[in-house]
Amino acid sequence: MPEDKVKEYTEESLNRLNLSIDAKVLLQKINYKPEAVEIIEDKLRAFCPVHKDKNFRTLMVDLKSNHFKCHYLQCEGYKGGNLLYLYSIAQKCNLGESALFWSKTLNVPLEEIKAPEEEKIEAVPAPAAAKAGVEEDHFAKGVSFYTRNLLGEAIKEFELVLQETPVKELEVRNMLGLCFMKQGSHEKAVEEFKKGLECKGREEKEYKGLKYNLGRVYEASGKMKESLEIFKAIYEQDPKYQDIEQRMKKLEAVEGAPAPRKIKISYV
Ligand SMILES: [Zn+2]
Structure with missing residues (x-):
């Protein structure tokens, strides 16, 4: 299998990635009338970059769920979807490429769906799975704070994940490192990345x-x-x-x- 084939990613990691995207930044990257974006409360309206609307702000993004819809019936974006999908149809790339782009841009890891036989890497103790829902929430919140530059809040969330379930330590250390790096606390960032590297079995x-x-x-x-x-x-x-x-x-x-x-x- 060639490396560059489109990979399948877990829904959980795609959701996390989607929520980490700042819709405004996405429209800047697509670069279709990004200056005309209008945000009212938790809704964003813009000229649709998919059917290249010139007259109306037909594109609507719900900033809470990071889902969009274009109100123009003939538009490929009429049926709506998440921001990864919006980026893919606007840039004419596939969903996998879009996900990879945002994963790299935001440094938010994607998890590939593993074939069963690859699953045997002895990684983490199982009991943590039960709490996964709670801990996942804090992680997603942390990532979301991070992307909005609310670093103090992000750090708090990541520390909670660390306390509640150490399973995600590697990801958390990575995100904490990125937070400290953004804050300019380079020594602390080094410490976190090193701790992440000490996590076994990944x-x-x-x-x-x-x-x-x-x-x-x-x-x-x-x-x-x-x-x-x-x-x-x-x-x-x-x-x-x-x-x-x-x-x-x-x-x-x-x-x-x-x-x-x-x-x-x-x-x-
Ligand atoms: Zn449209």
Whole structure:
């Protein structure tokens, strides 16, 4: 099976991803009259980017559920759906590509539906499953706060998940790391990503994501040597991973430059 085939993702992770999307940002990414967006309470109205409406704001997004509908009968968006679907029909890509795009953009992990025989990785104790509903809620809330830049609230939610069920520790550590990174608390972020990497029995790609973020926070805090080391390791493992090649080369160029400086350099 080629790697780039569209994969199937769990509904739970797709829902989580959908709720993490900021509808306004999505319309900016699609870039069809994004300046004409109108938000009234929890409803967003915009010119429909699917049938490219020029006269009316026919697109309606419910910001609580992140579901949309276009009121123009002839539009592909008339039947409505979630924002991942809106993005896919507006950008003419399939749903899997849309999900992958948003997962990467927001750094919200997607879970693939596993074939039964792959399930045997001994990962986490089963009893946690019973509480999964409660804990999932806090996780989704945390992600939602994070994407709206409400970092203090996000951190609180993630800490609750950690207390209630340690099953999600890896994901939670990743999200906590991202929160601290956004806050500029680089040392705390490093700590979280490292703790995430210590979680046992998870999949290689999950560790890879954490390593990538760890490399990024090192880079952001001016620790170029540490950052380069990590990016190189990822590159050796998976040269096509995200933008790893670019990041590595950029750092290598700095390494080779004369008089390495201690000051912070912004690369973004
Ligand atoms: Zn439409």
